[in-house]
Amino acid sequence: MYVFVDEIETHLREKLVPFWEKLKDTEYGGYYGYMGYNLAVDKHYEKGCILNSRILWFFSNAYMLLEEEHLKDAAVHAYKFFKDYCMDYDNGGVYWSVTYDGKILDDTKHTYNQAFAIYALSSYYDAVKDEEALKTAKGLFNLIETKCTDKYGYLEAFSRTFEPASNDKLSENGVMADKTMNTLLHVFEAYTELYRVCHDENVAERLRFMLGIFKNNVYNEGLGRQEVFFDSRYKPLIDLYSYGHDIETAWLLDRGLEVLGDSSYKEMFAPVTHSLAENIYNRAFVNGSVLNEAENGIDNTTRVW
Numbered sequence: 001m002y003v004f005v006d007e008i009e010t011h012l013r014e015k016l017v018p019f020w021e022k023l024k025d026t027e028y029g030g031y032y033g034y035m036g037y038n039l040a041v042d043k044h045y046e047k048g049c050i051l052n053s054r055i056l057w058f059f060s061n062a063y064m065l066l067e068e069e070h071l072k073d074a075a076v077h078a079y080k081f082f083k084d085y086c087m088d089y090d091n092g093g094v095y096w097s098v099t100y101d102g103k104i105l106d107d108t109k110h111t112y113n114q115a116f117a118i119y120a121l122s123s124y125y126d127a128v129k130d131e132e133a134l135k136t137a138k139g140l141f142n143l144i145e146t147k148c149t150d151k152y153g154y155l156e157a158f159s160r161t162f163e164p165a166s167n168d169k170l171s172e173n174g175v176m177a178d179k180t181m182n183t184l185l186h187v188f189e190a191y192t193e194l195y196r197v198c199h200d201e202n203v204a205e206r207l208r209f210m211l212g213i214f215k216n217n218v219y220n221e222g223l224g225r226q227e228v229f230f231d232s233r234y235k236p237l238i239d240l241y242s243y244g245h246d247i248e249t250a251w252l253l254d255r256g257l258e259v260l261g262d263s264s265y266k267e268m269f270a271p272v273t274h275s276l277a278e279n280i281y282n283r284a285f286v287n288g289s290v291l292n293e294a295e296n297g298i299d300n301t302t303r304v305w
Contacts, residue, residue, distance in 0.1 A: 017062060020055060021074060028101045030081030031055050046105050048097045049086040050113050052078055056120040060127040072128060079124055079133065082117070087136075091161050092143050096169070107160040110169055111148040112183045114140050118190035126197045137194055141203060144187065152233050153213050156183050173295060175237045177229035181218050184210060185249055192256040207260055211269065214253065219272055224279045241294040243284035244305035250276040 023031045023041065030052055034045035059075035062068075085102035086094050088109075094117045096106040121137035124130065147162045148155050156179060157167040171177045188210045195203040217234035218226050226246055227236040250273040257266045284291045284299075292300040 012062070013066070017071065020058065021070070024074065024077060025100070029084065030078065030102075033097075033100065044100045046097045046099055047081075047085075047102075049082070049094050050096075050116050052082050052086060053094075053113075053116040053120040056082060057116075057123050060120070060123040063127050064123075075124055075127060078120075079130070082120070083132075083136075086117070088160065092147070093140070093162070095160075108165065108169065109147075109158040109160060109162055110183075111144060111154055111156050111158075112170055112186055114144050114148070115183070115186045115190040118144075119186070119193050122190070122193040122197050134198065138198070138200070141191070141194060145206065150232070153179060153210075153217075154184055154187055156180065171229065173229070173238055173240055175229050177237060178232040179230040179234060181226050181228050181230075181242075181249075182245060184213060184218065185245070185252060188214075188256055189252050192252070192259050196259045204260060207256060208262070208265065211253075211256075211265055214249075215268065215272065219276075224275045226276070239296050243280050243290050243293055246276045247280050247290065247305070249273075250280075 020031070023035065025032050025043070030047050032041050032043055032045065033047040033051060034042040036042070056075060056078035059071050059078060063071035063075055081102070085098050088095060088107070091109075093109040094113050095104055096108040096110060096113055099105050118137045118140050121133045121140070125134040125137065144154070147158070155164070156170060156177075157165040159165050167177055167180070170180045170183055188207065191203050191207050191210070194200070195207060213234065214226075217230070220227055220236075223241075225241050226249060228240045228242050228245070229237045231237060253269055254273050257269055280290065284294075286301075289303050290305045292302040292304050294300065
């Protein structure tokens, strides 16, 4: 076990951290938005705000784990770009993407994107104790709850001024979904991290609300899997089994339940997360890796996870 842990830490220190540090854009800020298979960087490619949030989360957590100042510097660099270019200070929320030099490119406001910003900002606050970052995360939480919800759950795609828009960014497989398991999952992930650092009972209440949606609408007990794409009332639109998302959900629900610390919900969800993981192992773990998905019972054997 300890050999495995040592191997992971060595890979983090010697491979992952240097890889991302080399993508730091010292001229225009943030991190470069595209690298090809040949490792050639396109310095003028757009910069996705989700990518920037994920990088901010990565360096914040790497700094908390390894306690090396260059990792803190990398996180601060990502935060500055996020603060200066990814936020819409007139209408609220986070843009979808900006140009390499920080001009607005795609001003879509998507709940999925707001969630990743909360996730990153919460970790960044924990890493460097920047109160401004926590304030921004709480502001995005309030924005999601006031602009991006209905009585059934979480709405997804909006214009710059939060008028409803087509959810093409999170829809696939020939359907246009009003709601998706994927967005719900990452809102849950983001709120878990926010609750971990601030213990706001309003956040805890919404975590419980989402757990109810997972249990009653998303998890298909008969098939031991999650449904993926839904109409506005969480009615499934397609027979799709997303193998990697079920693994991801098993981990993120368990993590959320651990942070929430509510024993009744832990007891309720133990068979759910166990079933999700066990079913993927038995069905989709083939020749040492996980298949992509199954639509109408037919496996897509591409490996993307």
